[in-house]
Amino acid sequence: MDTVTTVNLTKSYGRQAVVQGLDLRIPQGCVYGFLGPNGSGKSTTMKMLLSLVQPSAGEVHIMGEPMNRRTRRRQLARIGSLIEAPPGYGHLTGGENLRLVQRSLGLDEAQVNRAVQAVRLDKQLDKKVANYSLGMKQRLGIAMALAREPRLLILDEPTNGLDPAGIEEIRELLRRLASRGVTVMVSSHLLGEIDKAADHFGILAEGRLLFQGSREQLFAAAVPDVLIDTPEPRQASAVLDGRLTTRVEGGSLRIGGIDNRVTARVVADLVGAGAPIYGVRREEQSLEDVFMTLTAGGRL
Amino acid sequence: MSAVTVGATGPVVVNEFAKLRHLRVGLVAGLMVLGTVALTLLSTVTSAEFADPATRTWDVPLAGLSLAVPMVSPLLLAVVASRMVDIEHQGNGWLMGSTSGVTPGALCRAKLLTAGTVVVAATVVTHLAVWALGRLAGIDAPVPVGLWAGFAVTSLAVNLVVLALHLVLSAKVDNQLVALGIGLLGTVVAVFGSGFPGWFAHATPWGYYSLVAVAGYEGEHLVTTAPSYLSVLVLVGLAAALFVLVTSRFDRQEARS
Numbered sequence: 001m002d003t004v005t006t007v008n009l010t011k012s013y014g015r016q017a018v019v020q021g022l023d024l025r026i027p028q029g030c031v032y033g034f035l036g037p038n039g040s041g042k043s044t045t046m047k048m049l050l051s052l053v054q055p056s057a058g059e060v061h062i063m064g065e066p067m068n069r070r071t072r073r074r075q076l077a078r079i080g081s082l083i084e085a086p087p088g089y090g091h092l093t094g095g096e097n098l099r100l101v102q103r104s105l106g107l108d109e110a111q112v113n114r115a116v117q118a119v120r121l122d123k124q125l126d127k128k129v130a131n132y133s134l135g136m137k138q139r140l141g142i143a144m145a146l147a148r149e150p151r152l153l154i155l156d157e158p159t160n161g162l163d164p165a166g167i168e169e170i171r172e173l174l175r176r177l178a179s180r181g182v183t184v185m186v187s188s189h190l191l192g193e194i195d196k197a198a199d200h201f202g203i204l205a206e207g208r209l210l211f212q213g214s215r216e217q218l219f220a221a222a223v224p225d226v227l228i229d230t231p232e233p234r235q236a237s238a239v240l241d242g243r244l245t246t247r248v249e250g251g252s253l254r255i256g257g258i259d260n261r262v263t264a265r266v267v268a269d270l271v272g273a274g275a276p277i278y279g280v281r282r283e284e285q286s287l288e289d290v291f292m293t294l295t296a297g298g299r300l
Numbered sequence: 301m302s303a304v305t306v307g308a309t310g311p312v313v314v315n316e317f318a319k320l321r322h323l324r325v326g327l328v329a330g331l332m333v334l335g336t337v338a339l340t341l342l343s344t345v346t347s348a349e350f351a352d353p354a355t356r357t358w359d360v361p362l363a364g365l366s367l368a369v370p371m372v373s374p375l376l377l378a379v380v381a382s383r384m385v386d387i388e389h390q391g392n393g394w395l396m397g398s399t400s401g402v403t404p405g406a407l408c409r410a411k412l413l414t415a416g417t418v419v420v421a422a423t424v425v426t427h428l429a430v431w432a433l434g435r436l437a438g439i440d441a442p443v444p445v446g447l448w449a450g451f452a453v454t455s456l457a458v459n460l461v462v463l464a465l466h467l468v469l470s471a472k473v474d475n476q477l478v479a480l481g482i483g484l485l486g487t488v489v490a491v492f493g494s495g496f497p498g499w500f501a502h503a504t505p506w507g508y509y510s511l512v513a514v515a516g517y518e519g520e521h522l523v524t525t526a527p528s529y530l531s532v533l534v535l536v537g538l539a540a541a542l543f544v545l546v547t548s549r550f551d552r553q554e555a556r557s
């Protein structure tokens with residue numbers, strides 16, 4: 001079952017299309033990394049999921065029910081969210097801020113305490129939020145979102161301003177929540193920040209979804225280059241000339257965009273033509289490379 | 301299914317009172333009481349009527365109040381509204397409210413209820429203080445209950461309209477200097493409104509302060525008049541309708557960040 005599905009979700013401001021035709025599928029109990037460069041429409045999409053921004057076209061379904069102005073109130077009770085800047089009244093303490101959330105949602109003390117402990121804010125509750133560091137504000141915002149024990153958690157760049165240890169803690173928290181069945185959607189413009197936590201990805205660029213699927217599918221979608229090690233790369237290149245685009249790099253030949261079947265045939269041809277080959281490998285690709293290739297190319 | 305309730309009205313209002321902590325709204329309300337009472341007393345004890353036991357009536361402090369209320373209220377009401385609304389701009393409160401089902405318009409309506417309660421309390425204290433201090437100062441004449449109550453109610457109504465206007469203004473225009481500047485201009489209109497033709501007094505909410513004044517000097521003579529109940533009634537009706545309209549538009553507006 002998918003917790004979030006959208007059909008042709010679109011938002012335009014004036015003539016500028018900010019989000020275009022998104023068909024999101026966010027499976028239940030996963031951590032869905034929503035990635036894209038600055039201005040690609042991540043926050044706008046999340047606001048539409050929460051019905052804070054009216055879509056120009058398309059539909060949002062959450063937990064099988066439509067999400068719109070009429071259903072928003074009921075739906076929001078089971079969705080925790082943190083959008084853009086972390087919230088919090090500076091003239092009140094962290095504890096007083098949480099009390100406001102507790103009262104407006106009718107939560108009990110234990111729910112609030114669990115949320116506070118999850119983000120390790122217990123020791124900072126008596127401090128005024130105006131004196132919080134950015135990381136502490138971010139934690140408070142996450143605690144506010146968590147306190148209602150949501151089935152769906154939507155976090156917009158929650159690791160902004162956190163130190164490496166803090167980022168690691170949030171990653172662990174997200175994984176822990178997902179393992180309990182909570183669906184987590186988390187955005188970032190930096191892949192590295194959520195890379196290890198997420199098992200599903202949606203990659204956005206200029207308002208369009210370039211990729212959506214599991215980690216394995218993501219790696220598969222971006223086929224890494226094949227490197228053929230040979231003392232005679234020019235000779236080898238000549239053999240393949242006209243059939244494939246190749247590039248000579250030192251003692252190896254680089255071939256892009258070929259699957260395993262084609263690779264096998266290429267090797268057979270080279271050996272048949274008498275080219276000396278001592279190594280065939282796929283280039284190691286980090287998720288970062290995949291992300292950069294996808295977003296920079298603007299296509300899949 | 302979770303038992304979480306979202307967007308109920310009661311907690312929203314209680315939360316507005318909770319947000320008043322450390323916000324010094326009580327202090328501003330106290331200043332409003334203090335300023336109004338002090339100005340009233342000052343003008344009372346320095347008047348010729350007060351000096352002569354034969355003319356030492358409640359009309360004297362009522363004339364003082366009719367002047368002190370428009371002098372003190374507009375700016376301090378602007379400050380109260382601004383302090384209560386600016387925290388939402390600063391703390392990303394509009395968005396946070398929206399994500400728990402409390403729309404910006406609902407937040408503004410709750411703020412009017414909360415700030416309105418504070419203003420009502422300040423008004424009661426002000427009038428009781430003037431009465432008690434007047435007694436102490438030796439005003440033994442019978443209290444003109446009808447006239448005084450009429451002034452108290454109509455001037456309170458004008459104060460609440462000005463407060464509502466400022467809540468909307470502070471919510472709409474992020475830069476609070478704008479709202480405070482308008483509060484200052486409002487003071488000028490409120491104090492000098494009676495010196496302008498009648499249509500001018502009706503043109504802005506602040507002009508109505510001159511329409512509710514129940515005592516004042518015409519040349520050398522202290523005269524009393526009933527407040528313009530009908531004008532104030534129309535103002536309140538119009539303002540209430542506009543406030544509901546504008547705040548329900550806030551509800552439909554898209555979330556800002």
Ligand SMILES: Nc1ncnc2c1ncn2[C@@H]1O[C@H](COP(=O)(O)OP(=O)(O)OP(=O)(O)O)[C@@H](O)[C@H]1O
Pocket residue numbers: 013018036037038039040041042043044045189
């Ligand atoms: N209210 C608005 N009116 C006009 N344009 C808007 C509005 N809100 C967002 N945009 C535009 O929509 C585009 C996407 O904005 P959005 O905030 O969704 O991007 P983002 O992916 O969250 O970026 P970032 O990583 O910087 O947070 C931007 O070009 C922005 O200027």
Ligand SMILES: [Mg+2]
Pocket residue numbers: 042043044084156
């Ligand atoms: Mg954003």
